[in-house]
Amino acid sequence: MRLNPQGFSRKIVFLVFSVLIGAAVTYAITYRIFDGSVDLMKDTPDYQSVLLINTLIGASVTLFVIELRWDALRVTLTVIVALLIGYLMTAAFNLDAANRFIQGEFRVTLESDGTAPDVEGMDVEYGAARAGDFNNPDHKEPLKKAAYRFAGTEGDAVTILAFPTRQNIEVDLQLALVDESGKTLAKSDSVSAEQLEAHRDLNSQKDAAIEAFVLPADGVYTIQVQPEELTLNQKIGETLSKTKVAYNAFLLGPLDRVLRWSFWIQDAITLIILGLSIALVFRAEQFSLGAEGQLYFGVLVSGIVALKFGDAPKELVVPVALLSAATAGFLWGLLPGALKAYLGANELVSTLMLNTIATRFYEMVLTFELKPDDAGYVASSWFPNKGTLTPIVEGTQITLAIYLLIAVVLLTWLIMFRTPIGYEIRMIGANIKFADYGGVNTKRTIMLAMAISGAVAGLAGAHLAMGIHRRLILNISMGLAFEGVVVALLARNNPLVAPFTGLLYSYLRTGARFMESDANVSFEVVRIIQSIIILLITAEALVTFFRRRRIRRRGTVELDGAPPDIPAQAHPPVEGTAHV
Amino acid sequence: MFENVIEGIFSAAFLAAILRVTTPILLPSLGALISDRTGVINIGLEGIMLVSAFTGVVFSAYARDWFGADTGTTIGPWLGLVMGVLLGVLMALLLAFFHLRLKADLILSGIALNFLGSAVTVAIMYELTGDRGNTQGSLDSMKMPFIQLPDFLADIPIVSFFFKIFDNQSVMTWIAFIAVGLVWYVMYRTPTGRHMLAVGENPEAAASVGIRVQRVRYLALAISGVLAGLGGVHMSMGYLAFYQRDMTAGRGFIALATPYLGGGNPIGTALASLIFGFFDAISTRIGSLEIPSQLPQMVPYLATVMALVIYALQSQLGSRVRTLRAAEGEQFDVHYWSAIRRLSVLHMFMAMTAVLGIIVAVSMFSAPQGFTKVIDDVTASGIMIAILSLVLIGINLPFILHVERIGQWQWWASAGAAIASLWVYVGLFMMLFLVAANGQQVGSSTLDLSDATIALIGMGAGLVAGILIWLQLGGQYLLRNGGHAAVTA
Structure with missing residues (x-):
């Protein structure tokens, strides 16, 4: 934070302002998950822990505002823009929402008290019914309208009903009775309340009925059935209302009740730790994406400890498991770190390759060693109770890991801002050549930055195994570590901001999950939003771009303005090394 | 059983398999090579491939609906190819725009492109088919044609061995190996290619002699989009006839490594891709041995x-x-x-x-x-x-x-x-x-x-x-x- 000497009071105002924002967020979240009822809150087991976590969420918001200041505004705006784009996309996916009114199986019945003349080749007769399926997308040539011919005698009173075959089909039908010359005798596109009462087959006003129509002459008549044309208004309205349902589930779903809220928090714990891990390497300008592999080693090692030493006291097992997970992650991060620092091997490619190797290794050990012989699918047995982290909110997976998280946040901050290694990491991130001339052992620092980040990612793996899943399963991470990238980027690689951005992003992830289950919109929308966020947040010239469009371009040679160390420098030239 | 594996390794069929699995590595590798030598390394190859693969499937599958069964079957694969490549170029240009115009970090926007490619394809697939895994059964694409060599070659003693290797390969495989020559020609024998190398070597110097640095970089990224797009189309329409979630399985990243191994030139890159193709093919062969299948799967990455x-x-x-x-x-x-x-x-x-x-x-x-x-x-x-x-x-x-x-x-x-x-x-x-x-x-x-x-x-x-x-x-x-x-x- 930059201090303004005269602005002491302004600083206080700002501080109060950010604390107020945090408090407001805490209040809003608590209000919503307990539905604003204190009784409901008091009935919830471990509600004190819920309140504590909500306070922590508020604190993270406060930290976010204090640390980033005006940048916080930009981050918020970026997320809002990305959400708007996501909204448009969800709307685009729901463009066919109104189609349910023109699709579906229907049935047409023909009733009459008269006796039908015996004419060959008719489609339907008195007392009979026909059924069809309008606009089925799976059919090669979808049925758009249907016509059934029947023979009638003068004076017969016919009742024709058209309705969907099942309650949940919403097709909006219209009926017409046409005589031989093509003249329309009767039409119907909706039914009255009395008709609904009178005929048990009808089930909504959208059905159609021609009731007690007296045929004017002997002859062949045609019943025409078709779905009612959709109006533009209907199409737009349906799209918007379905999108609204989807976005409601997306943006408010995680706060519906304590259980849904807990999915958010448990996901956030993993994501924040991963974000811290990524922030550490990104601070050193190392584009290592190895968190996924390091996480898998953390999962594997902590899982083995929890499984093998399940009988030892919990106070012993949990720290040992955490430590060994961190060590495994450290070593798996040290490897690409050393390759990058001492050999100049591109860390992006090498970490991605090592991720796959780690994942396959994990799968191999899980499939052949840890899976019980009688298990039908690939998963280890449940960890003995002592090997897992104790939940602090009953019935959820929110565990003591919350304290681990706080410790990791503080530790990462300490390492980054209060230790020599952190200073060196920030220095090489700012300018590696300058750091080198300034006497920083850049190679060692690069290697350690990647290794420490690996240790943190290993801890995230331990939380995943011991806190959330409580056993080892295949695909335990599902690319979680990559989500850490957006957490770190939104946090501007600041460990104190990462809790907020992690919460924010996992909120979107959890919301997207509810959007998928509640509104049938693909979860992947949130990953699209994620990539838009990354693009927008890294686009440094975004603001000037829009500003400059209005200014006439000057006639100078446009030189590449990208930072000179980025092009083609997959291998920064390491000159004069002693290893040749 | 062990003998079968060994026999499988040293046959013409195996060499043919190497060519087959090399194709989707070789094409993006050439793309990576061009972008790399121009100084704008394209990390987003993986995402571009996914988008192209998916676009190819969608357009070739719907071609029959749009143009009728006969015309649709003929032009379907080619429509898929063209649209797939077009979308690949658009993705690459998006990256170029963000990096060159909006000054976004090249590597991070490349990473974003990968996320985007993976997510957009799955989301649209879910909308079209209701399935999140693959489009098999619901949206079957058409395959690119296979090239048959004239039969008399099979009767000539030594040629027949090579006949077995090259016969019945997908047209994409031929395109890939022709692309090696084309890329070589463009890079070393055309002014544009020379400009690319110059820009990659030293952008300031290139600009000082009047080369339009930005334009050359846009071009290089667009070309890498074309090549990655071709590779993507091959994934979903070469030997398979459907799109599968994240079906490129890291080939876009392996492609980033091959130009390094190949010494930064097209021929070397092709050889390096063949090495990966060899490992890829061998890992499926070893799969018939009763050892953990994960072990051979690690080999290409290692x-x-x-x-x-x-x-x-x-x-x-x-x-x-x-x-x-x-x-x-x-x-x-x-x-x-x-x-x-x-x-x-x-x-x-x-x-x-x-x-x-x-x-x-x-x-x-x-x-x-x-x-x-x-x-x-x-x-x-x-x-x-x-x-x-x-x-x-x-x-x-x-x-x-x-x-x-x-x-x-x-x-x-x-x-x-x-x-x-x-x-x-x-x-x-x-x-x-x-x-x-x-x-x-x-x-x-x-x-x-x-x-x-x-x-x-x-x-x-x-x-x-x-x-x-x-x-x-x-x-x-x-x-x-x-x-x-x-x-x-």
């Missing part, structure tokens, strides 16, 4: 890491040798140093291959139950493999750490290490080959060798091959000069 290491070491050595050359001037012995460089690659390759052995040993220790069907005493075999690998690494390491030791007074130690390693590898390889060939029809008689003969021939051939390879790579020169650089008066 090979990529090793390729990176070898490339990094070589470029360090290269810059050192250039400095030395500048310092020594007339005295610099070019032949000596090129011999040293070639031999150092040999040492590195030998040590890296032994790392594979370490991985096998570690796997055997960590998941012994996976190996019990093939090997009786897993622990003992694991220890043996580990010791052998460690020895091989140990004897080669001194010459990797200090390349000078390959020449000078220790040259005979280096020669011993190189020949011994080659002996082990080539010998084992030969023995496996002979085990496979044993009992096969050779001309009119049946090959029938006893185990001792196989061992003798194998090890003998290994030793001879080891010595010959060492001599060929530069040993001759060291032998003649007693390991020292020639001193010119």
